[in-house]
Amino acid sequence: MKISYYPGCTLKNNAKNFEDSTLCALKSLGVEVVELPRWNCCGTVFSLATDDLIHHVAPIRNLIRVKESNTNKVMTLCAMCYNTLKRANERVKADAESLDKINKFMAPREKVEYTGDVKILHLLELLRDEIKLENIAKKVVKPLKNLKIASYYGCLLVRPKEIGLDDVENPVVLENLMNALGAKAVDFPYKTECCAAYQTVDKPEVVADRTYHILTSAQTHGAEVVSVSCPLCAFNLDQRQRETVQKYLDFRNIPILYFTQLLAIALGCPEESLRLDLHYIDPRPLLKQKALI
Amino acid sequence: MRINISRRKIKDTFVAKVEELSGQNLLACYQCGKCSAGCPAVSQMDILPNQVIRFAQLGLQDELLHSNSIWICASCMTCNARCPKGVNIAEVMEALRQILLRKREDHLKVQKLSDSEKGDVPPIAMISSMRKFTS
Numbered sequence A: 001m002k003i004s005y006y007p008g009c010t011l012k013n014n015a016k017n018f019e020d021s022t023l024c025a026l027k028s029l030g031v032e033v034v035e036l037p038r039w040n041c042c043g044t045v046f047s048l049a050t051d052d053l054i055h056h057v058a059p060i061r062n063l064i065r066v067k068e069s070n071t072n073k074v075m076t077l078c079a080m081c082y083n084t085l086k087r088a089n090e091r092v093k094a095d096a097e098s099l100d101k102i103n104k105f106m107a108p109r110e111k112v113e114y115t116g117d118v119k120i121l122h123l124l125e126l127l128r129d130e131i132k133l134e135n136i137a138k139k140v141v142k143p144l145k146n147l148k149i150a151s152y153y154g155c156l157l158v159r160p161k162e163i164g165l166d167d168v169e170n171p172v173v174l175e176n177l178m179n180a181l182g183a184k185a186v187d188f189p190y191k192t193e194c195c196a197a198y199q200t201v202d203k204p205e206v207v208a209d210r211t212y213h214i215l216t217s218a219q220t221h222g223a224e225v226v227s228v229s230c231p232l233c234a235f236n237l238d239q240r241q242r243e244t245v246q247k248y249l250d251f252r253n254i255p256i257l258y259f260t261q262l263l264a265i266a267l268g269c270p271e272e273s274l275r276l277d278l279h280y281i282d283p284r285p286l287l288k289q290k291a292l293i
Numbered sequence B: 001m002r003i004n005i006s007r008r009k010i011k012d013t014f015v016a017k018v019e020e021l022s023g024q025n026l027l028a029c030y031q032c033g034k035c036s037a038g039c040p041a042v043s044q045m046d047i048l049p050n051q052v053i054r055f056a057q058l059g060l061q062d063e064l065l066h067s068n069s070i071w072i073c074a075s076c077m078t079c080n081a082r083c084p085k086g087v088n089i090a091e092v093m094e095a096l097r098q099i100l101l102r103k104r105e106d107h108l109k110v111q112k113l114s115d116s117e118k119g120d121v122p123p124i125a126m127i128s129s130m131r132k133f134t135s
Helices: A016-028 A053-068 A079-094 A096-106 A123-131 A133-138 A173-180 A204-220 A231-238 A241-247 A259-266 A284-289 B013-022 B034-038 B049-057 B061-065 B078-082 B089-101 B115-120 B123-133
Strands: A002-006 A032-035 A073-076 A119-122 A148-151 A184-186 A225-228 A256-258
Touching (some): A016 A032, A016 A256, A016 A259, A053 A073, A053 A079, A053 A096, A073 A079, A073 A123, A079 A096, A079 A119, A079 A231, A119 A123, A123 A133, A123 A173, A123 A259, A133 A173, A148 A173, A173 A184, A173 A259, A204 A231, A225 A259, A231 A256, A256 A259, B013 B049, B013 B089, B034 B049, B034 B078, B049 B061, B049 B089, B061 B089, B078 B089, B089 B123
Parallel strands (some): A002 A032, A002 A073, A073 A119, A148 A184, A148 A225, A225 A256
């Protein structure tokens, strides 16, 4: 299987652990990943104002890059990219006038006229719907035995409903994947609660509050590690534990891992591909204790 | 809080502008409060999400544009997902932010951020914050 891949900015920076572990895991699953040429910023957030067309140009331009690669399917890892690309695509598909305006705006430079026919897939959809979890389970060489994992979805993988890749209130794809890898998935009520996202720039104390509630809930339900799928959630839940500890005396640190790092471990990827050095809370002592690295 | 309501405010262009920018029918809201019940940010808000909609119906422009709620909302869409009347509250919050941002009244003062505040966060945090909080 061959798939076109849109990385986005943060996968090449703070979330190198997300990208490297994914590429190794997909190679083990026999998927050839082809990075999109000349990709640009997705816009990070979907503009909610009705008249704000200019902010849909960046995501649509990326979809033209997909068409130029002679395919009509693209995979993303970052939840923000996934949401923004998919929503912008749905927006222009439902509104021919907007699509025409965006095409005309880009026309002097872009040779391809976009028609709304690219499918945006999140890696989780590729794993669940195309590769299938039972086939992944067969390829596990190092089961995540005795590891209790709470899966955190955040907002953008599940909301709004028309864009989400699973149930809007009770998604289960991550838990099902973790169980397929031999781990013990832990359910907890804060799995789709917002981490406060970009408030982390100017209001880190708000993020510390959310981090406290989300992670304490996961721990109360027995989690030893929290798996995430968005680089901004990962930053807030991992790095902002520094501020959380200062604010809440009863808070206990817990390692945060991308679900792809856990997938890569189970599929036997080398430790270098996990980039465990990029974490604020070092997950290595726990992984060593469970004989996973 | 003392609030004056009047027919003049209700018929003001402000209400029409919020409806147009958000694409929402404000009068569809019957104040069940489900948005505020599920909002993870209410503890930091001075006006709750259901009150934001009520204030918008009544054209209470000053109260809304001076509230911190519109800047605490991070568009997580939990309210939208749960509204039984299909009102997209997050879009109304965006419309209110846009009314200020389009007058160049930025919420985030990028020049006041220290190098470490800018450098420590991932690029998606910086870009989305600037997209939501600056003009």
